[in-house]
Amino acid sequence: MNKSLAFLATVAISALSAGLAHAEDIKIKISTLAERSAPGRVTNIEGAAEIMNKQFKAAGVDKRIVIEANNSTVKGWDDLALETLKALSVGQGPDIYVLPHEWIGQFAQDGYALQMDDRIASAPWVYGDILPVLWQSAKATDGKIYGVPQDAEIRMFFYNKDMLRKIGKDEAFIEGLPAKVEAGEFTLDDLTALSKEVVDGKAADYGMLHRPNVGIDYLMVFQSYGVKFMDEKTGKLVFPKAEMTKALGWYERNAKQGVTPVDNTAMSWDAIQGAFKQEKAFVFHQGVWAVAWQVGEKNGATWPTDKDGYFNKIGWIPAPAAEKGGKPANLSHPLLYTVNAKSKNAEIAADLVALATLPYFNNEHAVTSYHTAISNAQTAMPKYKDNWVLSAASPMMEHAQFVPNHTKFGSYNKVLFSGLQAVETGKMTAEQAVEFIADELELQFGGDIEIRDTASN
């Protein structure tokens, strides 16, 4: 009798407590690209959920937010966008997803991105201080805002100063390089010549390395040559042949002269980053967040982690001008937190995004992953100010431009990349590659794209 009573009590208590613990779980799925150096995109949302859970508890609300993260291992942001689009189309999309900004048009048009204008207006405590230029990157073609800037960055060519010393360049030349680039005196061809000098002087195996996959970096070089990707007036994508021929010509010459390896686009990220870190490559073209692995322990070498030590070894320049007297080019590529408009928890997801966008959280992401601030307040916070990498990168934002927020830009860029691969591998000349790109673009986009002889007409 006693025994069965005790048994019953146990059952009753455990059932009750189980019932209490699992009052109502609200599952929020967040999807982003797996990046070892940038866990903040997920942890910030988790941190925001923790705050809301505490508030629920304090207010006696019987709810609990559970974050489920999908760290995708696809090749890059464009592939992730395509994957997310597919998942959303069959109703299995995440509630919050991180998106490269140029894709926002497509997602907005298809109704998968929650329109944020009213929320932004009603929450000045978080959104009032975001850099206005970043909001531009979150707008779809209808002029409305569909995403919240998650981070910002700046792209540059990293160059190894020790190698320049090795081939006998003096400090004045080495330290004066950024200023010369800024003034338009040092051109892309000069960079090629300098890289060749370094390779010929046996100071490095590779002159210049760039990303192996579709991305934004090489578009900086195209811009230096005067390539415009979109007609501001008509909102149509354009492809200017003359400028692109020159731009691809630069990559063609780099490969022909042995400055860039012909199979740069077939190399793995590890091989590329390892080559630069182990000082086998003179120049590496990427963005400020690459400092995360440069000052880290990985990739087979360790570098100085203090400002003076680092800058004694490595220098930064934007994409030099194409011709003497021209302007250097720079790109920033903000990522956006986007809320799935079809999610049944869209309201909660939007609240989480708002909290995760607060300066405290965004700084956590910024300083660990070396991304630049999205709000003014962040730059004034001690944690950000103390980060020498970010304070050194901020002035470079001056020339920063964005790639167009056109719905088809992601696919357009893939075609540009295959043209780049074609000239670098020696499969086509720059002229042939431009015809190849034009042909592909016409095949894929038809009337959505204007193939022009030059950018100006």
Add this chain to the structure above:
Amino acid sequence: MSNFQIRPHRPARPLLYLAPAIALLAVFFLAPIVVNTVIAFTDMGANLRVGEFTFKNFERIVQRDARLPMVLLTTLIYVTATLFIFNVGLGALLAMTSTAIPERLGNFFRGLWLLPRMSPAVLYGILWIWIADPSPSGLLNQVTGTLGLPPINLRNDFPLFLVILANGVVGASFAMVILTSSVRSIPSHLANAARVDGASEWGVLRHVVAPALSQPIRFITIYQALSLMTTYEYILLITGGGPVYDSTPYALYIYRRAFENGAYAYGAALALGLMVIGIAFTLLQWRITNMRSTFAAPKIEVL
């Protein structure tokens, strides 16, 4: 007495017994074909939405796709070279040589050749990438280096050769296994009788072994040609179909159009094309090689 009776004959209900097989066929073979056919006539893009039904995809294949002729040529080279040099040629060679040597040694070598088929595709792909690594420390370049040759970059300069080699080494084991059993099933008295009659070893190979292999080789040719035409996983892993489209056969081309560019409808239309090519090819081979006789009941049973 009257209890002992054979149960009255009932209909066998073939449909009931076949139902699982039919269901599998319907779900995994027929349904995808139907879905693919429907998609091929739409404008489905990256967002998986159907705006209209159209013939545009086919018009694009026939009139405007400038990549297609190259892709078809690549497919032809890739399939015929892999098929005849490796899947049939090397397979037959392996079967004949490994049955001619002592059995244990033969088993050992056949086991070795089966290894690539047993290893996961991704692992196998990575191994080839290491072998072809363009730096002087790549496996292949270490070999060429000791011979005093400059390092070669297979993945960039000879991508098609590399994928043929990689696919061939895996593919040879299929023919090897089948042909080994064919060689073994040849009654030994036939070879002995030939030798007694004064036939050389080459004569035995030519007049006793080879005729016995011709029918299984026909089957292997059709089967492997079709499978080569439709698979692309090793190519995707090793060269990604590149540089540009240089090592992209038709099946990979479909994949790249559909999943790299999000042009699903166009990919579906291309896939329909592959189906047509595959059926035409099979019928042609069926006709040329007198395949029907392979499936006929044996005229004699030798035990």
